[in-house]
Amino acid sequence: MKRERSIAMTIFNYYTLAVALFVVFFPIYSIAVGAFKTQVEYYQSGLALPDNFFNLENFKRVIDIGDLGLGFRNILIILAISVAGNIVLGTMVAYAVGRFDFKLKKAIMGMYLVAQVIPMVTTQVATFSVIQSLGAYNTMLAPILLYLGADVLQIVIYLQFVNSIPKDLDESAMIEGASLFKIYRSIIFPLLAPATATLIILKSISIYNDFYTPYLYMPKQDLKVVSTAIYSFIGPNAAQLNVISAGILIIFIPTVVLFLFMQRYIFAGVTNGAVK
Amino acid sequence: MFNFSYKTQRYLILFGFLIIPVILSLTFSYYPAISLLYYSLTDWTGLGWDMNFIGLDNYVEIFTKPEVFSTLKNNLYYLGGGLVQVVFALYFAVILTGKLKGRNGFRVALFLPYVLHSVATVIMFKNVYHMEYGSLNTLLGALGLDSWQQSWLGDKRIVNFALAFISMWKYMGLNMVIFIGALQSIPGDLYEAASIDGASGWQKFRYITLPSIRGVLELMLILTLTGALEAFDIPFVMMLGANDTSTFVIHTVNTAFKYQNFGLASAMAVVLLIMVLLFIVIQRKLLFREGRSE
Numbered sequence A: 001m002k003r004e005r006s007i008a009m010t011i012f013n014y015y016t017l018a019v020a021l022f023v024v025f026f027p028i029y030s031i032a033v034g035a036f037k038t039q040v041e042y043y044q045s046g047l048a049l050p051d052n053f054f055n056l057e058n059f060k061r062v063i064d065i066g067d068l069g070l071g072f073r074n075i076l077i078i079l080a081i082s083v084a085g086n087i088v089l090g091t092m093v094a095y096a097v098g099r100f101d102f103k104l105k106k107a108i109m110g111m112y113l114v115a116q117v118i119p120m121v122t123t124q125v126a127t128f129s130v131i132q133s134l135g136a137y138n139t140m141l142a143p144i145l146l147y148l149g150a151d152v153l154q155i156v157i158y159l160q161f162v163n164s165i166p167k168d169l170d171e172s173a174m175i176e177g178a179s180l181f182k183i184y185r186s187i188i189f190p191l192l193a194p195a196t197a198t199l200i201i202l203k204s205i206s207i208y209n210d211f212y213t214p215y216l217y218m219p220k221q222d223l224k225v226v227s228t229a230i231y232s233f234i235g236p237n238a239a240q241l242n243v244i245s246a247g248i249l250i251i252f253i254p255t256v257v258l259f260l261f262m263q264r265y266i267f268a269g270v271t272n273g274a275v276k
Numbered sequence B: 001m002f003n004f005s006y007k008t009q010r011y012l013i014l015f016g017f018l019i020i021p022v023i024l025s026l027t028f029s030y031y032p033a034i035s036l037l038y039y040s041l042t043d044w045t046g047l048g049w050d051m052n053f054i055g056l057d058n059y060v061e062i063f064t065k066p067e068v069f070s071t072l073k074n075n076l077y078y079l080g081g082g083l084v085q086v087v088f089a090l091y092f093a094v095i096l097t098g099k100l101k102g103r104n105g106f107r108v109a110l111f112l113p114y115v116l117h118s119v120a121t122v123i124m125f126k127n128v129y130h131m132e133y134g135s136l137n138t139l140l141g142a143l144g145l146d147s148w149q150q151s152w153l154g155d156k157r158i159v160n161f162a163l164a165f166i167s168m169w170k171y172m173g174l175n176m177v178i179f180i181g182a183l184q185s186i187p188g189d190l191y192e193a194a195s196i197d198g199a200s201g202w203q204k205f206r207y208i209t210l211p212s213i214r215g216v217l218e219l220m221l222i223l224t225l226t227g228a229l230e231a232f233d234i235p236f237v238m239m240l241g242a243n244d245t246s247t248f249v250i251h252t253v254n255t256a257f258k259y260q261n262f263g264l265a266s267a268m269a270v271v272l273l274i275m276v277l278l279f280i281v282i283q284r285k286l287l288f289r290e291g292r293s294e
Helices: A002-034 A039-045 A057-066 A068-099 A105-117 A120-133 A141-148 A152-164 A167-175 A180-191 A193-209 A212-217 A226-233 A241-275 B006-039 B057-064 B066-070 B072-097 B103-115 B118-129 B135-142 B156-184 B188-196 B201-212 B214-229 B233-239 B248-258 B262-293
Strands: none
Touching (some): A002 B072, A002 B103, A002 B118, A002 B135, A057 A068, A057 A226, A068 A105, A068 A193, A068 A226, A120 B248, A120 B262, A141 A212, A141 B006, A180 B006, A193 A226, A226 A241, A241 B118, B057 B262, B066 B072, B118 B233, B156 B201, B156 B214, B156 B233, B201 B214, B214 B262, B233 B248, B248 B262
C-alpha cells in the first residue's frame, strides 16, 4: 500500500517535471526552428523543423540590421571594466570588514543593507541628475559607474569566504614581516577565487541582460549594447518574425554557454547566499 | 607603506579599502534617495536646473488624480503570478532535493530561463503570442484546441496575464535554486526521526520543511511583493505600456522622461518607495508575531 503510493508519487513528480520542461523549452524551440526558416516557410510551416538547418540568411541579416557586432563590442568593454572593478572593490570591502574591528564597521554593513532595500527604479530620476552632473551621460562611464558599486549579496558571499580563511595564515605572514596589503594581495585575494568565479558569472549575466541602464543613460547610436540593439528591432523598422527569431537566438547564446560551463559555481553561489 | 607600523597600516588599509566603495554607495544610492525627496517638492522639468519649490503640490496631484493609482491594479497581475511562481518553485525544489534520477539535469533546465537575455526573452514571447503566426496558437490549432486560440496581446482581459506569465517563466528557476539551498541545509536526521515516528510525506513537509525554510520563504515573499510593485521591463518592452498594461513604474518613467515632469515623477517614486517599505515592515511584523506564538 505504502509502496504503491510512493510509486504513484514518483510518477506524478516526473509527470509535473515533464510539463515544466515543456513549458520552459516550447518558446525556445519555436524561435530556434523559426530562425532557420525563410520568410514564406516561417508563415506556412508552423512548428515543423526547418527545411534547411544551414540557412543562415536570417542570422546575417539580423547582425547587419541590428548592428549586433557593435552591441557585443560595447557590452564587452562595459562588462570587463565593471566586473573587474567589482571584484577589486568587493574583495577589499570583505577584507577590511572581515578582518578588522573598527568603529564604523556596523555602520558600513548597515549602509549596504539599507541600500539594498531602496528600489533602484524609484531613484533613477535622481540618479539621472547625478550622472548628468558628472558629465557621464551618454558615455560608457555611466553604466560602469552604476554597475561598479558593491552590492550586499556580493559582500555577503565574499565575507563568508573571508571568515572561512584561518586567521593563523595572516598571523604567520605578519611574523615574516608581510604588510597588511601584501596579506590581502597574496593570501586573501587568491583564496577568494571560488567566490569570485560565482560573482563573475552572476554579475556578467545581470549586466549583459540589463536593459534599463543603457536605455536611459546611453541613448547614443554608437553606444548601443546588445539589450538596446535588440530593442530597436521591434521599433518601427521591425524585421520579419523569422529574422527576429535569429536575433533572439544569437543574443541567448553567450549566457547559455557561460551558464552550462559554469552552472556548478552559479548554483553553489546562489544556494550559499540563500542559507545565510 | 611597507615600513609603517601595523597600527598605521591598519588605518591606511581601512581608509584606502573602504573609501571608494563608500563614496560610490553614497553617490549612487543615498544621494539620489535624498535628492528625490527634494525634487518631489519642486516643479523641476529635468531640462535645465530651474526648479521652484512648490511644497506638497505633486503629492496632492498624485492622490487626487485617479489615473496614477489605477496603474497599480496592473501590478496585481505580477503579484498573483509571483505568488503562484513561489508555490511552483517550492514544489520543484522539494522534489529536486529528494532522490530522483537526473535531478541535476532538471535543475539546470529549469534554471535556464533566468540566464536568458531579458529583452530577447520578451521579444521571444511576442513571437509566441503572435495572433496569426505565434507558436502558441499554432500549437493549440495542432492539438485541435482551436477554440482556445486567443489574441493574447490584443485582448485587454488576457494581456496582463500573458505578460505576468513571462515573469513566472523567467524567475521560477531562480527561486527554485534558492529554495534548494535552504532545503539542503536541513539536517537529514530530522526526516529520519520523523519517518520512524510514522510521519507521512505531507506531515514531514508541514512540520519540518516549512518551519526550517521560513526565513527564505519570507525573503521570497518580500522579493515577490517588491518585484511586483517594480514591474517594468516586460510590459515596457512588449507593449510600451499600451492596451492597459502600464504599471506604476512605467507611468513614473514616462512622467519623468516623456512628459518632462521630474518633480511629479520624483513624488511618484517616493510614494512607491514608501509603499515598498511599508509592505516590508507589515510583512516582517506579521511573520514575526506568528513566529513568537509558535
